[in-house]
Amino acid sequence: MIGRVGDCLKEGLPFCIYRKPNQSQITAVFQLEDALHSVVDFSEKGFVFAPFQFENGAVLLKPDEIFVTQMENSEHSPFGEIQLSEIGRNDHLELIKKGIEEINTGRLSKVVLSRKLEAETKLSPPEIFTQLLQHYPNAFCYLFHHPKIGTWCGATPETLMTIQNREIKTMSLAATLPFVEGEVPQWKEKELEEQQMVSDYIRERLTGLMESLDIEEAKSVRAGNLWHLKSRINGKMLPKTSVNKIVSLLHPTPAVCGIPTQKAKEFILKHENYRRTYYTGFLGELNLNQATETSLYVNLRCMELKGQTASIYVGGGITKASDPEREWVETQNKSKTILHIL
Numbered sequence: 001m002i003g004r005v006g007d008c009l010k011e012g013l014p015f016c017i018y019r020k021p022n023q024s025q026i027t028a029v030f031q032l033e034d035a036l037h038s039v040v041d042f043s044e045k046g047f048v049f050a051p052f053q054f055e056n057g058a059v060l061l062k063p064d065e066i067f068v069t070q071m072e073n074s075e076h077s078p079f080g081e082i083q084l085s086e087i088g089r090n091d092h093l094e095l096i097k098k099g100i101e102e103i104n105t106g107r108l109s110k111v112v113l114s115r116k117l118e119a120e121t122k123l124s125p126p127e128i129f130t131q132l133l134q135h136y137p138n139a140f141c142y143l144f145h146h147p148k149i150g151t152w153c154g155a156t157p158e159t160l161m162t163i164q165n166r167e168i169k170t171m172s173l174a175a176t177l178p179f180v181e182g183e184v185p186q187w188k189e190k191e192l193e194e195q196q197m198v199s200d201y202i203r204e205r206l207t208g209l210m211e212s213l214d215i216e217e218a219k220s221v222r223a224g225n226l227w228h229l230k231s232r233i234n235g236k237m238l239p240k241t242s243v244n245k246i247v248s249l250l251h252p253t254p255a256v257c258g259i260p261t262q263k264a265k266e267f268i269l270k271h272e273n274y275r276r277t278y279y280t281g282f283l284g285e286l287n288l289n290q291a292t293e294t295s296l297y298v299n300l301r302c303m304e305l306k307g308q309t310a311s312i313y314v315g316g317g318i319t320k321a322s323d324p325e326r327e328w329v330e331t332q333n334k335s336k337t338i339l340h341i342l
């Protein structure tokens with residue numbers, strides 16, 4: 001299957017190859033022509049790749065051929081230390097300060113601010129994907145290609161939603177600390193509050209569309225070299241509730257945008273020093289196996305590949321309690337998820 005993926009990259013044919021969190025099954029969806037199709041109302045069947053600015057349209061890969069295989073377990077060596085570049089530090093610190101100023105005016109309570117960094121790699125996209133699979137077993141790992149969109153890959157810890165029949169599972173994921181072997185993360189008020197804001201937002205958005213909704217207590221979860229706080233959210237949709245409605249209400253969550261959503265989004269578009277495109281968008285299966293089964297993941301810990309250059313995207317949630325220097329270090333730590341692989 002990996003060989004076929006290499007051929008598609010050479011021939012410019014669209015595909016996505018992926019593995020869901022904690023599973024050994026790898027799936028590849030191939031579209032046999034290079035047309036750019038779009039999602040209209042989420043009743044379609046295929047693989048969706050949506051940008052942060054969802055209003056710009058989400059790409060739909062038509063599932064002309066689907067292949068499934070089991071992952072081979074191979075030995076992988078632990079990561080060594082990597083040298084991080086300080087390029088972009090001042091711009092990012094300025095951006096964070098602007099975000100905090102905006103929060104202090106009372107117009108925003110949270111905003112997620114991000115940046116892009118570049119690295120060179122000698123690995124091919126399929127080799128990078130194979131490395132991601134081996135190193136990040138509890139992430140959604142993928143490699144996506146469309147000749148009219150580009151080549152993206154990543155290992156994301158965040159589920160936007162999975163739906164089977166009317167049962168919906170989502171999560172509230174926020175707050176970051178570095179993983180240290182043998183130590184339990186010590187969360188402070190700032191982080192607990194930041195994660196609670198995401199849970200409250202999801203509850204508010206979904207109430208009225210659900211027969212039931214249960215938000216679990218936040219727990220520490222590991223994502224590579226990092227810890228996050230995560231609450232699992234389970235619900236049952238009312239019969240009249242559509243996937244389209246849920247997606248438009250949840251995306252972009254305050255885990256990747258902010259509160260209130262529209263004002264945070266305007267701030268991001270005005271002040272970030274680049275365009276996010278597909279970073280903090282979402283991707284995944286749409287009615288692929290069964291007509292009522294969907295699983296979508298938030299596009300985090302990801303990169304865009306162009307020749308030997310990888311553009312890596314990283315961000316973090318800013319609240320009134322944020323410290324610019326610590327936020328910079330957090331994006332540096334997040335970049336390691338990808339840099340370790342390259």
Ligand SMILES: C=C(O[C@@H]1C=C(C(=O)O)C=C[C@H]1O)C(=O)O
Nearest residue numbers: 173174175176255314315316317
């Ligand atoms: C925005 C990112 O991650 C999000 C922001 C987090 C934070 O602010 O601590 C944690 C997990 C994600 O919800 C990213 O990885 O780029």
